[in-house]
Amino acid sequence: MPKEIQIKVGFGDQFRDLTVRIQDDDVKPWQPGDRLSLIGQSTPRVDAVAKVTGTANYSYDQKPKGMIYGKILRSPHGNADIVSIDIDKAKKMPGVRAILTTPEIFEDESARYAGAEVAAVAADTEMQAEAALRAIEVEYDIKPHCVTVEDARKEGAPQVGRGEQVNVARISPRQRRGRRGSNSDMDERLARQEAAVGKVIQDSDVVVEGEFSTQVQTHAPLETHGSVCSWEDGRLICWASSQATFGFRNELTSNWGGVRAKSCQILSEYVGGGFGSKFSAGREGVLGALLAKEAGVPVHLLLDRSGEQLSAGNRPDSVQQMKMGVNKDGVIQGTRIRSWGTPGTGTGGAGAHNDGIYNIGEVDKIEYGVRTNTGGAEAHRAPGWPQGAFALEQMMDMAADEIGMDRVEFRKKNDEHPIRKVEYDIAKDRIKWNRSLTRNGGAETCQGLGIASNLWFSAGGGGASALVRITKDGQVEVRNGAQDIGTGTRTVMGMVVAEELGLEMNQVATRIGNTDDPQGPASGGSTTIGTVTPAARLAAYHAKKELMEIVADRKGWDASELDLKDQEVWRIGEGSTGMTFESACALMDDDAIEVLKGRPRRNYEGFSDTNAGVQAAHVEVNQATGAVKVLKVVAVADAGKILNPLTSESQVRGGVIQGVSFALFERRIMDRQKGRMLNDDFENYKILGSMDCPEIDVVLLDVYNGKSNTQVMGLGEPPIVATAAAVANAVSDALGVRMYDLPITPKKVLEAIAKRDAAKEVPAQKKGERL
Amino acid sequence: MRPFKVIRPVNEKEAMEQVSEDNASYMAAGTDLLNRIKEHVASPDSVVDLKSLPGMNTIEVTDQGIWIGALVRLSAVSSHADVLSRFPAVCETIIHAATPQIRNMATVGGNLCQKPRCWYLRHEGYSCVKNGGTGCWARDGENEFHGIFDNQICSATQPSNLAPVFVAHEAVIEIASKDGVRELTADQFFIGPASDPLREVSLEEGEFVRRVMLPESTRAGSWAYEEAREKQSFDWAQASVTLLLDRGGRKGDHRVVLGAVSPAPLRRSDIEKKIDGSDDEIAEASGIAGAGATPLSENGYKIPMLKGLIGKAIRSARSRKEG
Ligand SMILES: Cc1cc2nc3c(=O)[nH]c(=O)nc-3n(C[C@H](O)[C@H](O)[C@H](O)COP(=O)(O)OP(=O)(O)OC[C@H]3O[C@@H](n4cnc5c(N)ncnc54)[C@H](O)[C@@H]3O)c2cc1C
Numbered sequence A: 001m002p003k004e005i006q007i008k009v010g011f012g013d014q015f016r017d018l019t020v021r022i023q024d025d026d027v028k029p030w031q032p033g034d035r036l037s038l039i040g041q042s043t044p045r046v047d048a049v050a051k052v053t054g055t056a057n058y059s060y061d062q063k064p065k066g067m068i069y070g071k072i073l074r075s076p077h078g079n080a081d082i083v084s085i086d087i088d089k090a091k092k093m094p095g096v097r098a099i100l101t102t103p104e105i106f107e108d109e110s111a112r113y114a115g116a117e118v119a120a121v122a123a124d125t126e127m128q129a130e131a132a133l134r135a136i137e138v139e140y141d142i143k144p145h146c147v148t149v150e151d152a153r154k155e156g157a158p159q160v161g162r163g164e165q166v167n168v169a170r171i172s173p174r175q176r177r178g179r180r181g182s183n184s185d186m187d188e189r190l191a192r193q194e195a196a197v198g199k200v201i202q203d204s205d206v207v208v209e210g211e212f213s214t215q216v217q218t219h220a221p222l223e224t225h226g227s228v229c230s231w232e233d234g235r236l237i238c239w240a241s242s243q244a245t246f247g248f249r250n251e252l253t254s255n256w257g258g259v260r261a262k263s264c265q266i267l268s269e270y271v272g273g274g275f276g277s278k279f280s281a282g283r284e285g286v287l288g289a290l291l292a293k294e295a296g297v298p299v300h301l302l303l304d305r306s307g308e309q310l311s312a313g314n315r316p317d318s319v320q321q322m323k324m325g326v327n328k329d330g331v332i333q334g335t336r337i338r339s340w341g342t343p344g345t346g347t348g349g350a351g352a353h354n355d356g357i358y359n360i361g362e363v364d365k366i367e368y369g370v371r372t373n374t375g376g377a378e379a380h381r382a383p384g385w386p387q388g389a390f391a392l393e394q395m396m397d398m399a400a401d402e403i404g405m406d407r408v409e410f411r412k413k414n415d416e417h418p419i420r421k422v423e424y425d426i427a428k429d430r431i432k433w434n435r436s437l438t439r440n441g442g443a444e445t446c447q448g449l450g451i452a453s454n455l456w457f458s459a460g461g462g463g464a465s466a467l468v469r470i471t472k473d474g475q476v477e478v479r480n481g482a483q484d485i486g487t488g489t490r491t492v493m494g495m496v497v498a499e500e501l502g503l504e505m506n507q508v509a510t511r512i513g514n515t516d517d518p519q520g521p522a523s524g525g526s527t528t529i530g531t532v533t534p535a536a537r538l539a540a541y542h543a544k545k546e547l548m549e550i551v552a553d554r555k556g557w558d559a560s561e562l563d564l565k566d567q568e569v570w571r572i573g574e575g576s577t578g579m580t581f582e583s584a585c586a587l588m589d590d591d592a593i594e595v596l597k598g599r600p601r602r603n604y605e606g607f608s609d610t611n612a613g614v615q616a617a618h619v620e621v622n623q624a625t626g627a628v629k630v631l632k633v634v635a636v637a638d639a640g641k642i643l644n645p646l647t648s649e650s651q652v653r654g655g656v657i658q659g660v661s662f663a664l665f666e667r668r669i670m671d672r673q674k675g676r677m678l679n680d681d682f683e684n685y686k687i688l689g690s691m692d693c694p695e696i697d698v699v700l701l702d703v704y705n706g707k708s709n710t711q712v713m714g715l716g717e718p719p720i721v722a723t724a725a726a727v728a729n730a731v732s733d734a735l736g737v738r739m740y741d742l743p744i745t746p747k748k749v750l751e752a753i754a755k756r757d758a759a760k761e762v763p764a765q766k767k768g769e770r771l
Numbered sequence B: 001m002r003p004f005k006v007i008r009p010v011n012e013k014e015a016m017e018q019v020s021e022d023n024a025s026y027m028a029a030g031t032d033l034l035n036r037i038k039e040h041v042a043s044p045d046s047v048v049d050l051k052s053l054p055g056m057n058t059i060e061v062t063d064q065g066i067w068i069g070a071l072v073r074l075s076a077v078s079s080h081a082d083v084l085s086r087f088p089a090v091c092e093t094i095i096h097a098a099t100p101q102i103r104n105m106a107t108v109g110g111n112l113c114q115k116p117r118c119w120y121l122r123h124e125g126y127s128c129v130k131n132g133g134t135g136c137w138a139r140d141g142e143n144e145f146h147g148i149f150d151n152q153i154c155s156a157t158q159p160s161n162l163a164p165v166f167v168a169h170e171a172v173i174e175i176a177s178k179d180g181v182r183e184l185t186a187d188q189f190f191i192g193p194a195s196d197p198l199r200e201v202s203l204e205e206g207e208f209v210r211r212v213m214l215p216e217s218t219r220a221g222s223w224a225y226e227e228a229r230e231k232q233s234f235d236w237a238q239a240s241v242t243l244l245l246d247r248g249g250r251k252g253d254h255r256v257v258l259g260a261v262s263p264a265p266l267r268r269s270d271i272e273k274k275i276d277g278s279d280d281e282i283a284e285a286s287g288i289a290g291a292g293a294t295p296l297s298e299n300g301y302k303i304p305m306l307k308g309l310i311g312k313a314i315r316s317a318r319s320r321k322e323g
């Protein structure tokens, strides 16, 4: 039976009362004015010292007794089928203990991109494994390839996939299959939509349009994909670099590749990043488990950097054609969108979210996925959003300029988000929006400002339980089997429990990343914290209740009047009873109190279902060298209740850093001749370094949103949505020419300047000047 | 990585004998060679470690100039007080190279003799004129970072940051060879693909660099080193300009050497002549930056980039002089 409670929701000076129905055993969300000792205080990560001193053992660092090394052989061809694999020679090489081939394991003879797995070897040393790989003789049936969207879209382009698969398929609205409504109905509907929206745009006061493109970005986590696998009496123990321990386990106990472990434990105590690419065990996970089984000893199979770059996922590229009709009063009337993106040979989506965030009037959007002979895409930190925001936000600036409205005012006009409305002004103020800068001038350097917005949906959901254990001698531990991919989940889970029990951080031990512990979520969609912490708080709350009942029983007090605060037993509303937490624990008859609680499946009604966020960038462009330096990014972010400002800020910084890196540097470079990736390394795949990092000014808004007992929303993805868009707008502002293509490299800047100056020769350029 | 034998010769003669054995390579710090072995684009059966040779690890300051042993680390050169005060441009180019960690390991000899970074050359399975095959993949391929001058045979650029500044200073390269020691000027030492596409430096079989001399007679009245690249943290130059003004106190004895745009450092006497102190010297000098360039499909931007860098270099050298 749900129960009704009264709470306050809102933020800043916008609070309102709300009656919400919550699960009957749940605890009331913290309220404004509650006396909290840890929640809301910047608290260093509990594993910070272990991580920076190198004592934290990642999966890559595991070395169970007898461990040997696994390696994967990859196809060098842009598109091929495997005709035969001869492993005779390799088998006889020194140190070789097991060899597997992928046609046999995955029943897949195709090697549709350069980097596709062909075979795997386990040997005593890495060098022996590599030597054996090179001794495997593979006969390929080499087929023509296309590795770019442009090539794959061409008339008569070689077929990327197999069987019926076409290169270009409409992904949104989805092509219908089966009975309900025919495709010709759909085609008619789309044609009507095109005509109707076309008319709305035509009838608007001004029309702006542009074609925007973004690049393929690899996830490039420092710890590569893979695992260390060890079979012990039929049970598989697997130290995995994973952002979904339970999903990883389920794959290894399933039929996939025939692993079928009867029992399997995944251990991921420390994970060196995932960014969305580590939900699945992947072929490398399956091969690692099978090699270990066949070799009869533990096998270390984590990818090398090249394998990681080639096959472990990426953010799809995009080509986005946008056309927008806007009235002079600043209201967007309608938008036409056509976009293309490549999931490579993967099955994932390749869409760009270029119609979210603002109200963009009537929308006519069709989106296509384009297969290419490249490594498959995976969800990448806010999948589809940074690339969509890039196109949309350039359009917003173009439209604002065209009707002569301030770029922020124009956004506000088409934005209803209650939180973002406030965030615009904070961002404007901190970036000094109205300052005068040298724009578009003849000087060596010029500067500009840009603004863009975030949107996300991440209050968490069901699927997590937590175990809280309080022992007779006063030890407290909280366990949840989900992983912490660097976001700080472990720390915040501990904080929530410590807060509830009136303890200090160092009094609560945390255990995570272990599938023998209670169920936890995959770290995706920024939902981990909103899913795990309500379970942890609930378990702690009930453990506390049990302890208070024991105390009340022994002392003849009333349990409902007792609480824990400042490491002592308190009488609610009165103060400490003088009894310490430890002496309360000592009153237990049993060894320990153990409470396992599941998070409510559904979120409660609350203030907002979405996080907002606004970012503003200040850039300097060197017109002599084409170099863009991002001087400062103001990132205004909200994520429900901010439980730990320090780790929250760190998430935002990480998003901004990866966003600047996407805006200026990162891109997969394919050789179209052989169909191979040329920068499958950290030398030519360029990632922002310390000297390229802007000053990052993070402003966090604390929102009591009421959606769960911790009211927190995730912050992994939102802060990367706007960054590249804001940086690109700032570069365009500085140069006085629009940048249509990411990343904004010196080459593109110099080319844009040349174009601008050629146009300048005739009449003075007007557009983009905002002084 | 393919296994190989490591040989530690005790003297130069033994080093030369060992390296002339089948399929052997010299190695200094290995920051380039070992990576190529790991990538399977170099596969020596044995590696002759020059670090075991005596006497190549010192910097010697004389009246004629500064001698730098081939085994001296890049970071030791850039922090050496005499090099800093007499040949500051050399130090400046070094601190733009690679990362602090690599500069602490990498040697001067290795830096001069490192192989080009063309990504086709550094991926197994691409055979071209530079590794004994025919043709060039970059010509119709991904050539954004390749050269725009002298790029008909091979457009891979000379990767060494020291190469242009050594040419500008007419550094003397002392080479140990079977018939004793020989010397080349840096300008003779670095060669383009027309003479031999397999080599970037004119070392004959068995030869190695012993030391390099920066001649006192080329000390610059003022100087500048300007480099453009995508990232500021550890990246290769897309183009660079080394400018020395009034070398050896001789008015008008300038050097302009371009880096990262051609197979060997490119001295541009035509640009040097335009640097004459006149009001429009910057426009004049940078205006001809692209003379003789034959850009490929993706690297035409290097011409405006060079223009910009030449302008920056002249401004910077002039202000240094006055300042
Ligand atoms: C990530 C990274 C970034 C880099 N960025 C830059 C950069 O921006 N600018 C730059 O200039 N360099 C850069 N480098 C290259 C670096 O400077 C070279 O790898 C280094 O200088 C080579 O020196 P070494 O002593 O390690 O040479 P080794 O790797 O030992 O040798 C390199 C080559 O030279 C030969 N050799 C070595 N010593 C001699 C000798 N005395 N006589 C004859 N032949 C010899 C070897 O046989 C081998 O072929 C970078 C390298 C890396 C890995």
Ligand code: SF4
Residues within 6 Å of the ligand: B118, B119, B120, B121, B128, B129, B130, B131, B135, B136, B137, B138, B139, B146, B153, B154, B155, B156
């Ligand atoms: S540029 Fe030179 S090294 Fe590169 S592919 Fe062409 S010939 Fe080979």
